[in-house]
Amino acid sequence: xxxxxxxxxxxxxxxxxxxxxxxxxxxxxxxxxxxxxxxxxxxxxxxxxxxxxxxxxxxxxxxxxxxxxxxxxxxxxxxxxxxxxxxxxxxxxxxxxxxxxxxxxxxxxxxxxx
Amino acid sequence: xxxxxxxxxxxxxxxxxxxxxxxxxxxxxxxxxxxxxxxxxxxxxxxxxxxxxxxxxxxxxxxxxxxxxxxxxxxxxxxxxxxxxxxxxxxxxxxxxxxxxxxxxxxxxxxxx
Numbered sequence: 001x002x003x004x005x006x007x008x009x010x011x012x013x014x015x016x017x018x019x020x021x022x023x024x025x026x027x028x029x030x031x032x033x034x035x036x037x038x039x040x041x042x043x044x045x046x047x048x049x050x051x052x053x054x055x056x057x058x059x060x061x062x063x064x065x066x067x068x069x070x071x072x073x074x075x076x077x078x079x080x081x082x083x084x085x086x087x088x089x090x091x092x093x094x095x096x097x098x099x100x101x102x103x104x105x106x107x108x109x110x111x112x113x114x
Numbered sequence: 115x116x117x118x119x120x121x122x123x124x125x126x127x128x129x130x131x132x133x134x135x136x137x138x139x140x141x142x143x144x145x146x147x148x149x150x151x152x153x154x155x156x157x158x159x160x161x162x163x164x165x166x167x168x169x170x171x172x173x174x175x176x177x178x179x180x181x182x183x184x185x186x187x188x189x190x191x192x193x194x195x196x197x198x199x200x201x202x203x204x205x206x207x208x209x210x211x212x213x214x215x216x217x218x219x220x221x222x223x224x225x226x227x
Contacts, residue, residue: 004156033213035215035216037218042220043203043220043221043223044218044219044220044221045157045205045207045218046218047215047216047217050214050215052213091156091157095213097213100162100169100170101147101159101162101170101173102147102157102159102207102216103159104149104156104157104158105156106154106155106156107154107155107156
């Protein structure tokens with residue numbers, strides 16, 4: 001079973017629009033960590049955010065914000081006033097306290113059209 | 115360097131050839147991971163090291179895949195008798211403390227022809 005599901009394969013938005021990338025996860029651990037990574041065309045995965053399972057506070061960093069809801073096992077990512085430079089593939093990932101790996105979703109490819 | 119460095123960036127191998135992919139993690143990072151990323155997919159876990167100890171190799175797809183980290187720093191992923199299905203990007207990541215931010219290299223794109 002997939003531990004991290006990103007149902008949106010591709011999204012296109014016009015510059016300055018807001019966009020939300022969905023992430024749903026599955027785990028039996030009570031302690032776990034959620035991440036978002038950005039993968040531009042260069043290929044390197046760039047860390048965006050890490051949340052632990054005990055901290056459900058939403059977080060805002062500039063134009064980026066994250067909504068963590070344990071009740072729905074979701075960790076969604078919103079980009080406000082999108083820019084062309086935001087075009088990339090975005091991955092949500094889960095790390096369990098009892099495990100040794102990061103579980104990645106299949107990614108959402110975001111294209112921001114100028 | 116400041117980040118995770120992988121070499122070569124690109125590798126073309128003939129089917130049946132052995133290849134070795136290198137990863138230089140961030141200095142002092144205890145944890146090191148190898149991931150395989152097929153085109154259009156998310157990274158899939160291969161193996162995990164804590165210092166020189168390979169604590170988890172559950173993701174290695176076959177016994178043709180072998181990884182080592184003999185001195186707890188540089189790591190090598192070796193693939194023997196490469197096959198076309200091995201074509202992918204191989205990503206290395208290192209982590210200072212467990213379950214914190216993992217820093218990824220740019221990957222090695224392996225194409226088996």
